[in-house]
Every structure is written in C-alpha cells, then in structure tokens.
Amino acid sequence: MRSKWAILWLLVVLAVGVHQVRFWLSARLDTDVLALLPEDEQAPEVGAATRKLADGASRELVLLVGAPDWEAAQRAADVAREALSRDASLLKPSALDASSFDTALELYRPYRDRLLTPAQREWLTRATADELGGTALMKLYQPAGPRLTNWEADPLGLWPDWWAARAAESTARPRDGRLWLSGEGREWVLLAFHSQVSAFALGADGHITRAVERAREAVTAAVPGSRVVAAGVPLYAESAASQASDEMSTIGTGSMLAVLLLVWLTFRSMRPIVMVGASLVIGCAVALSVTALVFDRVHLLTLVFGSSLVGVAEDYGFHYFASRQGKPPEERGSVMRGLLPGMVMALLTSVVAYLALGVAPFPGLRQMALFSAAGLVGAFLTVVCWFPHLDTGALPVTAFAQRFATSLARWPRFASTRTWWVGTAVLTLFTLGGLWRLKTRDDVRQLQGAPAHLIADQRELGRLLGLPSPAQFFLVGGQDDEQVLERETKLKARLDALVTDRKLAGYRAVSDWLPSAEQQRADARLSERAEAQAVAAVAVATGEAPTRASFAEGVLTPEQLLASPAAAAIRQQWLGMLGDQHFSIVMLRGLNDPSLLPHLADAAQGLEGVRWVDKTQEISGLLERYRKLMGGLIVLGYVAVLLLLVTRFKRQAWRAWLPTVVGTLFTLAVFGWVGEPLQLFSVLGLMLLLGMGVDYGIFMLEHPGDGSAWLAVALAGVSTLLSFGLLGLSATPALRSFGLTMLLGEVAIWLLTPCCRLPPGKDVS
Amino acid sequence: MKRVLLLVMLLAGMTASAQDMVTQVRARLADVPLLRGGFEQKKTVSGFKKPLVSRGVFLLAREKGVLWDTQTPFASTLTLTRKSLSAQQGSGAAAYHLDASKEPGLAAVNEVMFALLSGDVAALSKRFRVEGALTGTEGWKLTLTPTDAGLARVFRVIQLEGDKYVRQVRLEEARGDMSVIQFDQLAQTPPPNEAEAQRLAK
Numbered sequence: 001m002r003s004k005w006a007i008l009w010l011l012v013v014l015a016v017g018v019h020q021v022r023f024w025l026s027a028r029l030d031t032d033v034l035a036l037l038p039e040d041e042q043a044p045e046v047g048a049a050t051r052k053l054a055d056g057a058s059r060e061l062v063l064l065v066g067a068p069d070w071e072a073a074q075r076a077a078d079v080a081r082e083a084l085s086r087d088a089s090l091l092k093p094s095a096l097d098a099s100s101f102d103t104a105l106e107l108y109r110p111y112r113d114r115l116l117t118p119a120q121r122e123w124l125t126r127a128t129a130d131e132l133g134g135t136a137l138m139k140l141y142q143p144a145g146p147r148l149t150n151w152e153a154d155p156l157g158l159w160p161d162w163w164a165a166r167a168a169e170s171t172a173r174p175r176d177g178r179l180w181l182s183g184e185g186r187e188w189v190l191l192a193f194h195s196q197v198s199a200f201a202l203g204a205d206g207h208i209t210r211a212v213e214r215a216r217e218a219v220t221a222a223v224p225g226s227r228v229v230a231a232g233v234p235l236y237a238e239s240a241a242s243q244a245s246d247e248m249s250t251i252g253t254g255s256m257l258a259v260l261l262l263v264w265l266t267f268r269s270m271r272p273i274v275m276v277g278a279s280l281v282i283g284c285a286v287a288l289s290v291t292a293l294v295f296d297r298v299h300l301l302t303l304v305f306g307s308s309l310v311g312v313a314e315d316y317g318f319h320y321f322a323s324r325q326g327k328p329p330e331e332r333g334s335v336m337r338g339l340l341p342g343m344v345m346a347l348l349t350s351v352v353a354y355l356a357l358g359v360a361p362f363p364g365l366r367q368m369a370l371f372s373a374a375g376l377v378g379a380f381l382t383v384v385c386w387f388p389h390l391d392t393g394a395l396p397v398t399a400f401a402q403r404f405a406t407s408l409a410r411w412p413r414f415a416s417t418r419t420w421w422v423g424t425a426v427l428t429l430f431t432l433g434g435l436w437r438l439k440t441r442d443d444v445r446q447l448q449g450a451p452a453h454l455i456a457d458q459r460e461l462g463r464l465l466g467l468p469s470p471a472q473f474f475l476v477g478g479q480d481d482e483q484v485l486e487r488e489t490k491l492k493a494r495l496d497a498l499v500t501d502r503k504l505a506g507y508r509a510v511s512d513w514l515p516s517a518e519q520q521r522a523d524a525r526l527s528e529r530a531e532a533q534a535v536a537a538v539a540v541a542t543g544e545a546p547t548r549a550s551f552a553e554g555v556l557t558p559e560q561l562l563a564s565p566a567a568a569a570i571r572q573q574w575l576g577m578l579g580d581q582h583f584s585i586v587m588l589r590g591l592n593d594p595s596l597l598p599h600l601a602d603a604a605q606g607l608e609g610v611r612w613v614d615k616t617q618e619i620s621g622l623l624e625r626y627r628k629l630m631g632g633l634i635v636l637g638y639v640a641v642l643l644l645l646v647t648r649f650k651r652q653a654w655r656a657w658l659p660t661v662v663g664t665l666f667t668l669a670v671f672g673w674v675g676e677p678l679q680l681f682s683v684l685g686l687m688l689l690l691g692m693g694v695d696y697g698i699f700m701l702e703h704p705g706d707g708s709a710w711l712a713v714a715l716a717g718v719s720t721l722l723s724f725g726l727l728g729l730s731a732t733p734a735l736r737s738f739g740l741t742m743l744l745g746e747v748a749i750w751l752l753t754p755c756c757r758l759p760p761g762k763d764v765s
Numbered sequence: 766m767k768r769v770l771l772l773v774m775l776l777a778g779m780t781a782s783a784q785d786m787v788t789q790v791r792a793r794l795a796d797v798p799l800l801r802g803g804f805e806q807k808k809t810v811s812g813f814k815k816p817l818v819s820r821g822v823f824l825l826a827r828e829k830g831v832l833w834d835t836q837t838p839f840a841s842t843l844t845l846t847r848k849s850l851s852a853q854q855g856s857g858a859a860a861y862h863l864d865a866s867k868e869p870g871l872a873a874v875n876e877v878m879f880a881l882l883s884g885d886v887a888a889l890s891k892r893f894r895v896e897g898a899l900t901g902t903e904g905w906k907l908t909l910t911p912t913d914a915g916l917a918r919v920f921r922v923i924q925l926e927g928d929k930y931v932r933q934v935r936l937e938e939a940r941g942d943m944s945v946i947q948f949d950q951l952a953q954t955p956p957p958n959e960a961e962a963q964r965l966a967k
Contacts, residue, residue: 128858130856130858130859131858131859132859133858133859134854134856134858134859135854135859135861137839137841137854137859138841138852138854138859140808140810140817141806141808141817141819141835141838141839141841142843142852143806143833143936143944143946147919147938147940147942148918149940150811150812150940150941151810151811151812151813151942152811152812175913177913541838541839542813542815542817544812544813544814544815546812546813547812
C-alpha cells in the first residue's frame, strides 16, 4: 500500500525533474518590478494604459552627459557614445536626428492651416483686419527668419509657433546636430539608446549597468568637471535581477547550510542530512514547476521569498527523524503513522496560511503563495511517501539530542503562581503600550528596492528634461477616435488654466499632434478668414497681388499619423480600442509638488470620459485596503484555527493556540515601541505566523512529554528563525518588513509554546 | 525667436570669424561696445515681383540688446534683449512678444548673440564654415555656410562685407528668399537715450 504511494510520488518527481531541466534551459525568469504590482480591479483600461507606458519605456536607456561648457559637453558625449556603442548586440543608439523632423514636417505640411495653438486660435478670433494685416507686413519686412514654408503658405508666420509649442514638450533642443539642454550649471547632451535585449530577459549579470559605468568612468577621465546621468528600465531590471539573485544565494544557501548543520549536530549521521536535503530540493523543484505551469513566468523575487521556504519545509523531516531516533528500524512505519495526524494538521494550517497570501491581487504575492504552498506539499509528500522506505539503518540517539530532549522537563511551564502572574501583567502592559503606539504606513515605496543612486539619477533626468510623469495621468475614453480627441480638447482647456497659474509645467496629449476632425475644420476656417485679410492688407501695402496657398481637402486622420514615423512622439499615449471604448492618455509635465495632485484630480471633475489616474496613490490605497482586509482575515483565521484545534484537542486546544496569539500581539507591540509601522507585508507575515506557530503547539499536544517532539519543534523553530532572519536582510523594504515580523513572532511563539504544554501525566483525551 | 537668428548673423559680421583669416578680419573690425546707424533692406520674396525695400535705424548695445526700427514704408520697432523679443507696429495695430523663459531657444540664441558681441570667434565657427578674403587696405568679405542642421534649415549661405564696421549683409534663405542689408551713418555715439534704455531693459 505504502510502496504504491512511493512509486506514484517517484513518477511525479521524475516529471518535475524533466520539467525543471526544460525550465532552466529556457529561463523564463521575470525581473520586472512592475510585474509585481497589482492590477486595477475597477478599471482594466488603467492597467492597460500603465502597461503601454511601461512597455514603451522598457528598452529605453537615456543619458545626459553634462560639462561646464558646450565644447566639453560635446567631447564628453562622444566619449560616452563610443563607450556605449562598443557592443552592438547590447545597445543601439536611438535616432534623434533632424531627419525625423523633416519627415514630420512633410506629413503635416498639407494640413498647416488647421494646426493652431490655443493662443493663436484666441488671437485669430479677436484680431482686427488692421492687426492681421500689420502683423503680416511686419513679419514680411523683418530681416529673414526660419520659416518652414513659403510666405504664401503661412503669411502670418503661425507655423513655427505651432512647432515651438510641440518642441516645448521637452527642454532638449537641436544644437550642432545633437540634442542639447542647459541646466543646473552645466551644458548637457542628450543621448538615447535602445536595449537589444528585452527587460524581461535581462539577467543578473548587469551588462548594461556595467556598460553605463564604463562610459561614466571614461567620460569623467576624459573631460574634467563632467557628469553622466543615466536612467531607464533596463538599469532597474538589471539592478533588481542582481539584487534578487544575490539575496537568493545568501538567504537560500545560508538557511540550507544552517539546517544541514543542525541536522548533523542532532543526528551525527549522513542519512538524515541527505534525506532532509532531498525533501528540500524536491520541495523547491515542485514549487518552481507548479508556479511556472500556472504563471508561465516566475518572478525572481518569488525565488527570494521561496528561499525562506526551506526554513519551513524541513519540519516534516525533523519530526520523522526526531521520533524515529533510537527506535529499531522495523518500527519506521508505525512511527510515521503516529506522526501523520499532527503532520497533516500542521501542513493544512501552513498551506491555508500561505494560500491566504494569494487573496491580495498582487501577482507577485500570488506567485509567492502558490510557490510556498506547492513547496510545502512537495516536501511533505517526499517525507511521508519515501522516508520509511529509504531510512533502513539504525539511528542511535545522540548525546546532543538526548540532552536537548530532556531539557523539555526543565522548561518553565505556566502555573498559577505569583511570579507568573506578575510576568503576565508586565507582558500585558508592554503589549498594550506597544499596540497603543503602533502606526500604519501604506506607502508604495516599500515595493521599490531600487538603489538610491538609480532613483536620484531618474529624478535629476526628469527634472532637467521636463519629462512627463508616468505615474500620474489622465485617461480619456470615448466611443471613437474623434470623441476621444474632442474630450481631450475639453480637458486641455482646463489644464491650460493650471499652466497659466504655473501649477503645471505643461502636458503632452495626442490631440496636440492630432486635433479632432471638428477642431481641424474649425481651425482651417479660422485661419482661412484671417490669412485672407492679411494677404489682402499686404497686397494693398505693397501694390502687388500675392495669393494665399491652398491646403489639403480632408483632415489629418489618426490612421495617417500612426502610419508615419512622426507618430513616435505620441504612439504610446494612443491606446486605441480597449473593450468597447477607445482610449488615450494625457500626460503631465512638471509634477514636482504632490500637494498639487488634488487640483489635477479636480480638473477631471464633470468631464465625461475623463479619468484622473494616480498610480502612486492608487497602489498605496490598494496596500491600505488589503492591509485592513488581511488584518480582518487574520482574526477570522485565528477563530477558524481554534475551532479546528478544538475538534481534535477539545478543552486543551488553547495550549496550541494561545502562544501564537500572544506571539503575534507581542510582535505588534515591539513594532509599536520601536516605531516600525504596520504595513501590508508585515500583516502578511502575521498571517504566516498563524500557520506555522500553531504547528509547534500541535506537535507538543500530539506527543505530550515526548522529548523527541520537543527536539523536532526546536529544530524547526531554529531553522525557521534562520531563514526568515536572513530575509530580514533583504534590500526590498517589503521583504525586510516581512522577515522582521516572522523573526520576532517566531522567537516569541517558540519560547511560549513549551510554557503552555500539558502538565505531566495528563493527556488531551 | 525665429527672426532673431537673422540678427545674430548680422551681428556676427560685426565681430569676427575663423583661423588666420578670422584673426585678420577681426583686426580690421573696430571693437565697439555700442553701435548705431541706418539701414536699407532689400528683400526678395517668392510671390512678390519686386524686392520689398525698407529703411530705418538700428542700435546695438553689447550685453544689452538690439533695437531695429523700420521707418519706411511703415513704422515698426523690434526689440531683442536677453529676456525677450518684441515687435510693435508704429500705428499700434500689431504687436507681439516672446518670452525667453517660455521659449528656451530664444535664451539660447541670445546667449549666442552676446557671445558674438564679446568677440567669441569660437562660437561662430562652431555653427558655420567660415571662408573669407581681405579686400583693399581696410576691407574684408566673409562667407558663412551653416554646419548646424537647424541653421541650415533657415539659411543657405550668409555673406558679410565691411571694413572697420560691417557695411553689407546678404542672406540667402534655404527656401529661396533673399535679403540684402546695407548699413550707413555708423557711429559709436550717442549712448542710448531714456526711451531706448527702457526698451533694452525689457
């Protein structure tokens, strides 16, 4: 009977092995931090918009090379370009030259008459014939200037202003065949590169990061006083990947070694080491395969989190060997049968706790939950199905194990004495005080583990270039393209007021590059009337008969624009059809003051189809909502676990339950006293404490007074401590907070559980 | 901002250019903090049969700006300073104003212009290929071809002639139009009067 299960499990493990080989050959590891972020439940189009903005940027690397003067800046830019272009399979310079401007000019030229800025529209509407004629004359007689057309095609000289308004979307300007800007005491050259490798496929090797560092060094060495500011998703992706793989090897290897060392100290035999090790490896492999099958791509942070799984999965093996130690080999089967009820219950509580993590809509969290649950089941099945078959030799009790097992008898146990009540009162006061001081924080930044220098560079670049913010924008929806553009126009009228009040530097909207058909027709009529008056006035003044050029019959359509390279500027903001609606994004520049965000939210008030999206605030709001939800779930979870325990342990159930409750409250109290805020990820840690902390109580109750159960609990506790303690070293704030919660909680629960054990001679039944 | 470019080119002639040639031309040019005089501009524009002729006076104040006042065939003023460019018709019918803080290009052009005024030859030869010849004992001629893509979009070639001062500028635009500007009555005095100083302070 048992061997049938062993063979069945062997087949599963073999299948997992095959899958693992294929998985690692294709290496579908995800390093993109964005993949961890939650979907917006209420508005899928917001998610689509964010993804589109992110996709557009996912391969772009932007550099500003600055020096005290323009000459030096140009030299520095050449050095940087040379250093970065060295490996053509890595980075390719993006075209930022004048030819793209010429393409755009030719596309727009036939429609020049219907491309007006708001200021021109206003002026043409109110200007008198005298003013129009006078302006045309003045501009005609002025010493020559950079006109983009013949005089007849633009008698009022409107078009260069329209282009100037477009160019104002970035502070960079063409100069000597480069893109130049001036700021913060330096002259800068803008360089852009396109990564030849997808951000998803960037490994932990940091090729692009190293190339940028090489360029930085070369530039600093070649040009004194120079500076390189670099930003781009590839740098973040590489940093995340190398950080995750570093942590994975520290935490994973560290806890694995610690566990094996403990096993060696306890059993002084290779067999438990090999077998517990095997159960861990199989557990991790199963976890990875199941996660890969369900999610297709596995995130590197899942592996980091999963590394701590090691600290939990070895519990089953410990329990088996601790019980089996000193018993004759033929009793293996009965030892396992005796352990099974406790182990199943422990597995159930842990798996339930892990899976509860998946309630939150964070794709990353769901992966971690599934990974951990599958890993535990894999390790559990390995222990149950294989250990009794493979563990054939004798396993004498070691002195270390003996000493430890007998220590249980000396461990203090709660009794109704004065000392205990005083201790309880002190602990209660400490806990209440800490809980009183406990604060919460739901800041999205806890998800960012990016190094400070990357963030600083990104900010500086955004400031210098006047780039629009990708985290806050307006989403404009409508029945068709025309309605979207019309609604954008209404929104822009409100934004213009904010720009005038200097609350906003500017915005970037598709309709600036592609006015709605209605707007185009109205502008064409407006400029036709005004320019006819201007031409007539000039004819009178000069005694000649100039004529106004004619323009295209139809309007410029989205299809025409999108088919042209000129659409590059707005392509990522034009979402097209999502569901049954069409959408576009209006992006904002100069959003440096968070206190202005409510003004912007107000700007969308009452405008049909316009939605203000504040990704930062949205995610923070989501974190808060789920922190509260999970908090409620934990309370429910404690009630459910208590009921489960009562079905088996009757009136003694509290002995397994109370230590975890007290440990949890104690952890929160410590957080309160030291000023560590409560956030979603610490709440998730509390959830797992519930799953694991109760395990100890269960084993102590299942095998009262049994030194071997105590030994197993001790081993489990110490190894869990090690693994989560190491997670506390993570550079990702969320993981660190999670690790700290586990660390504190585990210590408290582990110390308290034996205090609540049954008095000698008493049994749960 | 646009028309300003032309003025920059104009002023370019009043200072200098490249290499030995440039050094020699510079030696012949007077280094003046202030220059005023009259101009006559003949502009050939497509769509117009005859050249458009205008006359007026100008004032160049180094470090401050340029005033370009057309008197015939109609009165209009043009003021270019570090901060802004503004134009006004004498009749008051038309006016426009560009703010350097809103139009970064204008600030850049002004910067270039003042670099030119202070005799920064390097700045000019970075944007133009400069060729030239000395004529007679005092005269010189320069031909400037833009090397910068942005400038090449505007000018095909610029020619300057002069002696102690720039006497003639000939601008050939990329789109075919052409202007020839003659200067006369050039003088280094008097200093700006109150009205002029006020305009330059804008």
